[in-house]
Amino acid sequence: METLTIKTASKTYPLYIGKGIRFQIQSFIQALEREFSSVLIITDSIVEPLYLKEIESSLTDFSNVYSYVVPAGEEAKSFSVFYDILTFALEKELDRKALVIALGGGVVGDLAGFVAATYMRGIAFIQMPTTLLAHDSSVGGKVAINHPLGKNMIGAFYQPEAVVYDIEMLSTLPEEQWRSGFAEVIKHALIWDKPFYDWLQAEIHTLADLRDEKLQFALAKGITVKAEVVAEDEKESGIRSYLNFGHTLAHAIEAGLGYGKMSHGDAVAIGMLFAIRVSEEYYGIDLELQKFRKWFRQFHYPEIPKHLDAASLLQLMKKDKKAQSGTIRMVLMKQIGEVETVKVEDELILSILEKELEEVQQR
Numbered sequence: 001m002e003t004l005t006i007k008t009a010s011k012t013y014p015l016y017i018g019k020g021i022r023f024q025i026q027s028f029i030q031a032l033e034r035e036f037s038s039v040l041i042i043t044d045s046i047v048e049p050l051y052l053k054e055i056e057s058s059l060t061d062f063s064n065v066y067s068y069v070v071p072a073g074e075e076a077k078s079f080s081v082f083y084d085i086l087t088f089a090l091e092k093e094l095d096r097k098a099l100v101i102a103l104g105g106g107v108v109g110d111l112a113g114f115v116a117a118t119y120m121r122g123i124a125f126i127q128m129p130t131t132l133l134a135h136d137s138s139v140g141g142k143v144a145i146n147h148p149l150g151k152n153m154i155g156a157f158y159q160p161e162a163v164v165y166d167i168e169m170l171s172t173l174p175e176e177q178w179r180s181g182f183a184e185v186i187k188h189a190l191i192w193d194k195p196f197y198d199w200l201q202a203e204i205h206t207l208a209d210l211r212d213e214k215l216q217f218a219l220a221k222g223i224t225v226k227a228e229v230v231a232e233d234e235k236e237s238g239i240r241s242y243l244n245f246g247h248t249l250a251h252a253i254e255a256g257l258g259y260g261k262m263s264h265g266d267a268v269a270i271g272m273l274f275a276i277r278v279s280e281e282y283y284g285i286d287l288e289l290q291k292f293r294k295w296f297r298q299f300h301y302p303e304i305p306k307h308l309d310a311a312s313l314l315q316l317m318k319k320d321k322k323a324q325s326g327t328i329r330m331v332l333m334k335q336i337g338e339v340e341t342v343k344v345e346d347e348l349i350l351s352i353l354e355k356e357l358e359e360v361q362q363r
């Protein structure tokens with residue numbers, strides 16, 4: 001097991017990563033040296049039959065352990081599910097000393113974290129990520145639910161007490177979730193760490209290459225990038241926006257298609273290629289987009305859905321949280337490992353979106 005330390009302006013907490021460590025959850029809670037009155041585990045309907053009992057039975061010190069199971073998938077990051085969990089917590093008379101455990105992927109982490117952030121104005125929570133993608137979502141304290149008009153529009157910055165990442169649980173992930181999560185690993189390398197990107201290029205040719213030591217190495221590297229960024233800028237007043245590389249278009253695609261129709265990571269992969277293309281035009285440089293496309297194709301990321309329309313995507317991109325006074329701000333790449341967040345004219349975005357859609361329609 002490795003222990004990383006996540007330092008932010010509001011809180012410093014441990015991230016434990018290793019195989020089989022879910023069974024040690026009780027000792028990780030003891031290490032917090034705090035008294036908790038009860039535990040509320042929030043999980044989803046796919047993770048529940050796989051891991052919930054193991055976690056419940058490992059919580060040996062508590063007599064009050066409650067579990068709440070939400071439907072699997074992005075649709076659970078909704079007002080109605082959020083409200084139902086709060087109702088459940090109130091009915092069970094959870095008090096301010098209750099502890100929430102988010103057992104699941106990014107959906108459960110974001111949702112349960114937002115429950116913890118708002119219940120009685122904030123109670124403690126622990127992230128127990130179960131997906132590859134959640135190496136990103138479980139760190140840094142962005143918690144949120146979606147609005148039909150935009151992704152993660154209602155949320156908070158609220159850090160967990162600890163992250164317990166048992167990567168043995170990734171063994172049950174379906175192929176498309178490995179692909180989705182790997183997009184955020186690539187993102188972390190692209191925005192911050194060229195040697196890590198070179199290592200990924202050299203070592204990871206198919207998703208099956210992400211095994212054992214390579215998996216833990218890649219995750220620890222990705223988490224380290226995220227940790228370094230949020231250590232400098234917890235609440236996204238500056239460089240934290242780099243973590244949004246690829247997300248301006250990704251979130252527009254997710255909202256435009258309807259939440260859950262395309263995985264977050266697939267949308268981010270499309271969004272990163274788009275951001276690289278915009279960067280080439282914006283800076284007048286050659287970033288060798290075709291090489292990125294070729295590498296991404298090896299993992300079978302989808303293309304931009306051809307039935308989407310450029311003008312509607314542009315409107316959705318204007319709702320992005322980085323936008324200012326109706327002007328889109330995107331994270332663009334100058335070279336691998338170096339990005340910046342800049343205002344981009346609608347005309348440039350629209351023309352590249354139109355070209356992308358035309359090219360996909362012709363294939």
Ligand SMILES: NC(=O)c1ccc[n+]([C@@H]2O[C@H](COP(=O)([O-])OP(=O)(O)OC[C@H]3O[C@@H](n4cnc5c(N)ncnc54)[C@H](O)[C@@H]3O)[C@@H](O)[C@H]2O)c1
Pocket residue numbers: 044045046047050072073074077104105106107108110130131132133134136137138139140141142143152169170171172173174177180181184263264265
């Ligand atoms: N807060 C952040 O900083 C941050 C960062 C990145 C992404 N996100 C958010 O995270 C969400 C995506 O997270 P995700 O990709 O983990 O999606 P997810 O939580 O929906 O999980 C993907 C699927 O895998 C299933 N699953 C989870 N763990 C499993 C396991 N161990 N074995 C088998 N199946 C399992 C889930 O039930 C679900 O069907 C999006 O809502 C995105 O906006 C947040």
Ligand SMILES: O=C(O)C(=O)C[C@@H](O)[C@H](O)[C@H](O)COP(=O)(O)O
Pocket residue numbers: 136140142151152184236240241243244247321
């Ligand atoms: O942690 C961050 O900051 C990120 O931007 C990480 C992203 O991968 C993640 O999808 C995040 O939820 C996006 O945040 P948002 O503010 O654009 O909703």
Ligand SMILES: [Zn+2]
Pocket residue numbers: 136184247264268
């Ligand atoms: Zn993301």
